Amino acid sequence: MGGFCVHGGIFTMRLPNSYGSIYKLSGNRRRPFAAVITQGWKDDGKPIRKYLGYYTTRKDALAALANYNAKPYKIDGHGVTLAALYARWTAYRQERDKSVPRNYKAAYKRMEPLYSVPFVDITTLQWQDLIDSCPKAPSAKLVKVLANLLYKYAALLDITSDNRVTQVETPAVAKSTKHKPFSHDEILELWAHADDFAARYALIMCYSGMRPTEVIKIKNQNVHLDDHYMVGGIKTAAGKNRQIPIADKIMPFIRQMYSPEREYLLVDDLGFHPPTLSFLRNHYWDISDIPAIKNHLPHDGRHTCETALDNACVSKRTIQLIIGHAGRDIDERVYTHKTTQQLIDAINLI
Structure with missing residues (x-):
């Protein structure tokens, strides 16, 4: 139970047993107050003390003790800064053959004001200020995502289990108006210019749901004309190496370009x-x-295909499988339940 003691002629409340202690160090120091806790006992009965840190005022040292007693953390990991933890996290991923995506690296750059701060000392308010300083909502969201991953890793190392970014608010991401589907009249206009390479390229996307780069990267060896599908895709796990049905309407384009002697399917009128x-x-x-x-x-073109499939009352799951966007309600079982023919039948509804 706490009593009273004297510090510099001022009566202060004695800290409870096993709570920890605060000492004012001698000399002219910028942070003279040390917060210390007991983490066990030696064989001779003497306490094993660990320093939480050094602080400018007694009030700051008390706050550090209060935080530790509320949610104890591994003292040996207390000095691990945000930068050091990120470096260990990236090495941890690389050991498991997982690269660090570029958007995570960009998010880490925005954390620069907190690089030198011990990770366990970063407050929710500091995270909020950092995220509020992001110029765009997607950037703010990525910073929070990365911070959550770092807290998860810190918990794995027993550094802290107190995730202080959970309560941080991120701005709503505005729905993009950058992309819009081709209208019915515009589709007819594309068909009227089907002898033009750009028009054919657009029509292939409108009737396959492929991303622009996916069309470029389709290889002839992955085109199965007799079975009316191709294998390709990029970007996401659901998008890569997926079966892409070939709609009857664009089959003539695919047949015209197909050549086992070339690596890639997409070529212009001169074969380039x-x-x-x-x-x-x-x-x-x-x-x-x-x-x-x-x-x-x-x-x-991809958005046009997605919209047309939806207007044709094709199920959401089938649409996601065709365009290669799994979504939260899609799992691997769906892929085994949907046959190639079902995807072909769906794409031919538009």
């Missing part, structure tokens, strides 16, 4: 394969005179 989306846009899409092309971005 655009190597990147940037190249394709600069040399075909952006210089097209077709209004339907000029008024849209290449990615709009």
